[in-house]
Amino acid sequence: MQVVTVVGGGLAGCEAALVLARSGHRVRLCEMKPQARTPAQATDRLAELVCSNSLRSDNPRNAIGLLHEELRRCRSPILAAADATRVPAGDALAVHRDAFSALVEQAIEREPAIELVRGVVESLPDDLAILATGPLTAPKLAEALGEAVGGRLFFYDAIAPIVSDESIDRSVAFLQSRYDKGDGADYLNLPFTRDEYVRFVAELNAAEKVQPRAFEETKYFEGCLPIEVMAERGLEVLAHGPMKPVGLTDPRTGRRPYAVVQLRREDPAGTCWNLVGFQTRLTWPEQKRVLRAFVPGLWNADFLRLGQVHRNTFIDGPEALAQDFSLRARPLLFLAGQITGVEGYVESTACGHLVARAVAARLEGRTFVPPPPETALGALHGHVTGAAHRDGDDYQPTNVTWGLFPPLVDGGKKLDRKAQMLARARARLAEWLESVEPASRTARIGGA
Numbered sequence: 001m002q003v004v005t006v007v008g009g010g011l012a013g014c015e016a017a018l019v020l021a022r023s024g025h026r027v028r029l030c031e032m033k034p035q036a037r038t039p040a041q042a043t044d045r046l047a048e049l050v051c052s053n054s055l056r057s058d059n060p061r062n063a064i065g066l067l068h069e070e071l072r073r074c075r076s077p078i079l080a081a082a083d084a085t086r087v088p089a090g091d092a093l094a095v096h097r098d099a100f101s102a103l104v105e106q107a108i109e110r111e112p113a114i115e116l117v118r119g120v121v122e123s124l125p126d127d128l129a130i131l132a133t134g135p136l137t138a139p140k141l142a143e144a145l146g147e148a149v150g151g152r153l154f155f156y157d158a159i160a161p162i163v164s165d166e167s168i169d170r171s172v173a174f175l176q177s178r179y180d181k182g183d184g185a186d187y188l189n190l191p192f193t194r195d196e197y198v199r200f201v202a203e204l205n206a207a208e209k210v211q212p213r214a215f216e217e218t219k220y221f222e223g224c225l226p227i228e229v230m231a232e233r234g235l236e237v238l239a240h241g242p243m244k245p246v247g248l249t250d251p252r253t254g255r256r257p258y259a260v261v262q263l264r265r266e267d268p269a270g271t272c273w274n275l276v277g278f279q280t281r282l283t284w285p286e287q288k289r290v291l292r293a294f295v296p297g298l299w300n301a302d303f304l305r306l307g308q309v310h311r312n313t314f315i316d317g318p319e320a321l322a323q324d325f326s327l328r329a330r331p332l333l334f335l336a337g338q339i340t341g342v343e344g345y346v347e348s349t350a351c352g353h354l355v356a357r358a359v360a361a362r363l364e365g366r367t368f369v370p371p372p373p374e375t376a377l378g379a380l381h382g383h384v385t386g387a388a389h390r391d392g393d394d395y396q397p398t399n400v401t402w403g404l405f406p407p408l409v410d411g412g413k414k415l416d417r418k419a420q421m422l423a424r425a426r427a428r429l430a431e432w433l434e435s436v437e438p439a440s441r442t443a444r445i446g447g448a
């Protein structure tokens, strides 16, 4: 029987190895610990949670909670281990981190179809394999991957906040592209007077920031500096950068504003908008406070995603990956987890789960059918493989958010839009599971 090599015993790699083994396939799982550790790791365990012990909200009205629910319905071994080691944390799914990792490691060690090999992998495997080496992939392997994807391997992500359309004050925001390019109305602009701009820059300077880890220090790309770094460099730097007002006229005054925040559609229907160039390391509570209080028109902003900048190795998923997560340039090599451009423990697990299903399909001579885009799993699949992308988008990693889901056909009633999206996701996942999963084949998946 063909053996699938899985490189990386983190969340995605362990999920993929267990799902494959429990669907009847043989796996060689290669993990570099204890021979080497990434700068973020503190133990030699598999499936280490390197920072928070929270897998975030377990409430399915949040996209992440829905992803938990879907993974449980798919009998994810990692979610089962999280549930088994859960600690009280309100509506969040938080775990006892040592017990969690120990349980996953035990499941791997006890699984007869998995051979666990410890050691650093330095080149890309030639046979059927899954690369799940995470945000801090060891350097030689990262170099080899970089070559395989034509240099499109990145080492930092720079994520800007996203706000929902209905939470933007349209009496302030105006639609216009710079110099009326394109169809003239591709961007929403939030105009500042000089006084408003000066106050905003002062607040950015004073706001609390997430401190970089030692291995992250000051290695920003000049092309995507965090807004607070630009603010620190001088009062006018933002006004000549992402907040430049050139080519724009505020219809309320008939004049060019002193500065603007530009918003770009995140989805074709414009249900949510990205703050262009607003990657930031402000802490999440500070982002909400400063943006709501000091950006005209965002007073009531509903943030679907908040900004981040951190060390992260990832490829350009839509460019490099086929629909089944295999590399277009090397069809025997599949990528899973954070390295594909998902962000977070649960999203990486979800990606590992889907990749295991895709590899199983390849081994069994079936076509991989991805989950529908209306589900949380499908929304992530669409983000990573490009089904949900528009030409010219800058690819950046993301957590699962409602902004990745297709909008409701009739726009949905504002008040219960999330409930409608949730009901739709549940129905679509049930249809998908029924079509792809004859009960007999997957009966053993699940339960760490």
Ligand SMILES: Cc1cc2nc3c(=O)[nH]c(=O)nc-3n(C[C@H](O)[C@H](O)[C@H](O)COP(=O)(O)OP(=O)(O)OC[C@H]3O[C@@H](n4cnc5c(N)ncnc54)[C@H](O)[C@@H]3O)c2cc1C
Pocket (backbone or CB within 6 Å): 007, 008, 009, 010, 011, 012, 013, 030, 031, 032, 033, 037, 038, 040, 047, 048, 050, 051, 052, 053, 119, 120, 121, 122, 132, 133, 134, 135, 136, 137, 138, 141, 213, 311, 336, 337, 338, 339, 343, 344, 345, 346, 348, 349
């Ligand atoms: C500093 C930091 C803090 C974070 N905090 C959070 C947080 O609080 N919450 C959250 O949801 N997410 C957080 N993340 C993101 C989180 O790490 C990932 O979402 C998740 O762990 C990714 O899962 P993964 O399986 O893709 O990679 P990982 O879990 O990192 O697993 C990759 C595995 O591959 C191994 N490996 C790497 N290179 C090689 C090689 N060449 N040969 C063999 N093995 C190799 C590594 O040792 C590791 O065990 C953080 C990331 C970092 C870097």
